[in-house]
Amino acid sequence: MIPRYSRPEMAAIWEPETRFRIWFEIEAHATDALAELGVVPKSAAKALWDWWATNPAIDVAAIDAIEAVTKHDVIAFLTWVSENVGDEARFMHQGMTSSDVLDTCLAVQLARASDILLADLDRLLDVLKRRALEHKLTPTIGRSHGIHAEPVTFGLKLVEAYAEFARCRKRMAAAREEIATCAISGAVGTFANIDPRVEAHVAGKLGLAVEPVSTQVIPRDRHAMFFATLGVIASSIERLATEVRHLQRTEVLEAEEYFSPGQKGSSAMPHKRNPVLTENLTGLARMVRGYVTPALENVALWHERDISHSSVERYIGPDATITLDFALQRLTGVIDKLLVYPERMGKNLDRMGGLVHSQRVLLALTQAGVSREDSYRLVQRNAMKVWESDGALSLLDLLKADPEVTAALSPQELEEKFDLGYHLKHVDTIFARVFGD
Numbered sequence: 406m407i408p409r410y411s412r413p414e415m416a417a418i419w420e421p422e423t424r425f426r427i428w429f430e431i432e433a434h435a436t437d438a439l440a441e442l443g444v445v446p447k448s449a450a451k452a453l454w455d456w457w458a459t460n461p462a463i464d465v466a467a468i469d470a471i472e473a474v475t476k477h478d479v480i481a482f483l484t485w486v487s488e489n490v491g492d493e494a495r496f497m498h499q500g501m502t503s504s505d506v507l508d509t510c511l512a513v514q515l516a517r518a519s520d521i522l523l524a525d526l527d528r529l530l531d532v533l534k535r536r537a538l539e540h541k542l543t544p545t546i547g548r549s550h551g552i553h554a555e556p557v558t559f560g561l562k563l564v565e566a567y568a569e570f571a572r573c574r575k576r577m578a579a580a581r582e583e584i585a586t587c588a589i590s591g592a593v594g595t596f597a598n599i600d601p602r603v604e605a606h607v608a609g610k611l612g613l614a615v616e617p618v619s620t621q622v623i624p625r626d627r628h629a630m631f632f633a634t635l636g637v638i639a640s641s642i643e644r645l646a647t648e649v650r651h652l653q654r655t656e657v658l659e660a661e662e663y664f665s666p667g668q669k670g671s672s673a674m675p676h677k678r679n680p681v682l683t684e685n686l687t688g689l690a691r692m693v694r695g696y697v698t699p700a701l702e703n704v705a706l707w708h709e710r711d712i713s714h715s716s717v718e719r720y721i722g723p724d725a726t727i728t729l730d731f732a733l734q735r736l737t738g739v740i741d742k743l744l745v746y747p748e749r750m751g752k753n754l755d756r757m758g759g760l761v762h763s764q765r766v767l768l769a770l771t772q773a774g775v776s777r778e779d780s781y782r783l784v785q786r787n788a789m790k791v792w793e794s795d796g797a798l799s800l801l802d803l804l805k806a807d808p809e810v811t812a813a814l815s816p817q818e819l820e821e822k823f824d825l826g827y828h829l830k831h832v833d834t835i836f837a838r839v840f841g842d
Contacts, residue, residue: 452493500599519581639693
């Protein structure tokens with residue numbers, strides 16, 4: 406975790422004290438259930454909660470010192486609790502194994518992280534919708550291969566991003582549901598020394614589902630899907646960030662990141678206004694995606710359990726969720742304050758002498774009885790003259806002067822094919838598909 410790219414609420418989920426508090430709740434709820442089943446004295450569960458009610462500070466350093474001797478983190482924690490609670494603490498962890506605590510805790514942490522990420526996505530969606538509606542009919546050029554294609558609107562670019570992140574939110578909600586499972590099934594997951602009702606009780610208290618089959622660990626395909634979902638969201642962040650970066654290039658400059666008073670773009674060149682936030686988002690997206698492959702490789706554990714996954718998850722759990730949380734918040738800020746330049750968009754639309762209307766002329770010629778091959782040839786030969794003149798010539802003027810073209814289409818018919826509004830007639834339909842009527 407790097408403080409520069411961390412937000413306090415998400416980072417707090419992964420603090421050692423938070424982890425130990427979740428461990429205690431798992432152990433105490435399990436002891437409650439064991440007491441109700443008559444396996445341990447009710448006084449044991451009461452002793453744990455009575456001590457907890459005093460809101461003790463978690464002495465992380467003391468637990469770490471014990472672990473330095475035991476070389477086992479869960480035993481170190483249990484030892485520390487026993488030293489503080491007293492004799493009744495011996496009934497903790499009856500029939501349980503370390504993975505019951507570790508995996509169930511990780512499920513709680515990932516579920517809490519998911520809730521923050523879902524809220525992040527909601528805020529981003531709100532901003533995207535507002536800016537999309539603001540620029541619903543702001544004409545701009547659509548590009549394919551980076552080359553001018555046909556007119557679109559800037560609102561359509563944003564509504565496309567909205568739809569993509571709406572899908573991301575659905576995936577995130579599904580990933581949360583899949584990851585939020587509890588396993589209190591004992592060594593190798595057979596419940597030999599602990600009743601399945603204990604697992605159900607703990608799951609209910611922690612807001613988790615019961616893991617149907619655990620092999621001493623919760624199956625790691627769940628975690629793989631979770632981190633893969635984070636990777637997909639990161640890729641969507643990068644796609645939108647890359648769009649902003651391209652639009653901010655000097656040659657384009659149709660939109661750019663907000664440049665605050667006093668901000669500096671370069672230590673050497675005072676004129677610079679660089680897309681630093683979206684470039685940063687591109688890098689952060691690479692990091693989040695980098696955590697996906699280790700999560701996939703964690704699926705294949707030896708037999709009922711090994712700990713090859715453990716070190717991986719100590720990294721990727723905090724880092725992936727903290728990084729994605731920060732990235733979503735940063736992207737929301739970028740879109741919220743994005744500077745949009747409709748006049749520049751208009752200039753760019755007109756830059757290449759009307760080439761963006763070539764398809765309409767092509768189709769009109771075919772409907773006027775010219776073969777598609779000849780129609781394409783006629784339009785292309787005039788379009789290439791405009792291209793080679795760098796937009797100094799006009800496609801419409803050249804077509805009007807081409808006798809083979811005017812033999813099929815009158816000058817008035819040609820002019821009608823250069824109407825910008827034609828390309829925007831279904832913008833309302835697309836918006837309605839995304840946002841509803």
